[in-house]
Amino acid sequence: MSIEARIKELGIELPPAPPKGGIYKPVVIVGTMAYVSGHGPYLADGTMSKGRVGSDLTLAQGQAAARACGLAILATCKNELGSLDRIKRVVKSLGMVNSAPDFYDHPKVINGYSELFAQVFGADHGIGARSAVGMGPLPGNIAVEIEVIFELV
Amino acid sequence: MSIEARIKELGIELPPAPPKGGIYKPVVIVGTMAYVSGHGPYLADGTMSKGRVGSDLTLAQGQAAARACGLAILATCKNELGSLDRIKRVVKSLGMVNSAPDFYDHPKVINGYSELFAQVFGADHGIGARSAVGMGPLPGNIAVEIEVIFELV
């Protein structure tokens, strides 16, 4: 099944492609590698999920924000690549959590994103190498920011 | 116009290539991809711009520090590659801002670097994928650190 068909089957609704927040390109392609800029949890209504996970936000809210980063990345890639079917697999992600000083479950937060990509791209091609860490603050106090490298077909 | 000629025309003065601050190579080339180590805001007098943006430093000072990171990267690449004309385009940058806890304008800070590269390499090839985030502290309390992947000619 194609990626586009799987997204429909899963009932996943993509937000609009997020507007750029600075001087950068959303995606740069070199050969078959697509470098995707850091994406925040851009929601369908144009707002972003904000706050520090572990104090302002619960783990579950952080996971939802990480999933929203993934949806925003998909929206950007559909816009930039024409079709998500051009994506072969997830290579490497950096998951950045806007973290309370004593919150340590960043991998669980970023799993909200990784579960989405495993559903969309499949359990082999949808799961890549990853680092998931706390840092911050993040731009606009967003809860999570994720950048990714895809391999294209 | 060549990159080297454009730098002259723009009146840009590069600092000396910064000394290494640890066990690493300034640039590693694999095929046509050049991986450049994180660079701080190394100034022509051998000092570094220091402090947290949003408390010790203003946004404008942070932007100047980000631009200085870019100039230091250019100095390193000229030294390592022989000529900046070997660089085809900016692929991906990670802009790390030494941030006050309540400062959220990291993309604006890193624009100081991205504007420089857009001038030097042109509005298409000079603008790449990017993440621009707060973290820290940074080594030696420097204000900004930036790493980049270039594609070579």
Next chain:
Amino acid sequence: MSIEARIKELGIELPPAPPKGGIYKPVVIVGTMAYVSGHGPYLADGTMSKGRVGSDLTLAQGQAAARACGLAILATCKNELGSLDRIKRVVKSLGMVNSAPDFYDHPKVINGYSELFAQVFGADHGIGARSAVGMGPLPGNIAVEIEVIFELV
């Protein structure tokens, strides 16, 4: 001398390959590039070195933790690649230090990792491009996390 033989000669004992802490692959290979997920200081007894460097831990303890990250990466790569002799060289590392707010010697911390790789892979191939910065907190309050890109033979 092969990498495997050099490790024996140096008397280096690898820990078991660390268990995964989330939804990711330890290593993803694209062509001759191996993207290795972020690794913590996983010790032979299955525990991790924890705490902030500069307050909970000394510089020397931080360096030992960075070396432990390198050993864990070697254990993972031996497991995933079959043999470390498939690794040609270190391309790019990101060294993330769980840092006290006023600790600034992150490059010295990450040198504990870079010295190990220089010994194991040699002074040319074992030293790559690098960024070494403070951030945090890190998952499970581990002291250091390091991700790396290797070029394979």
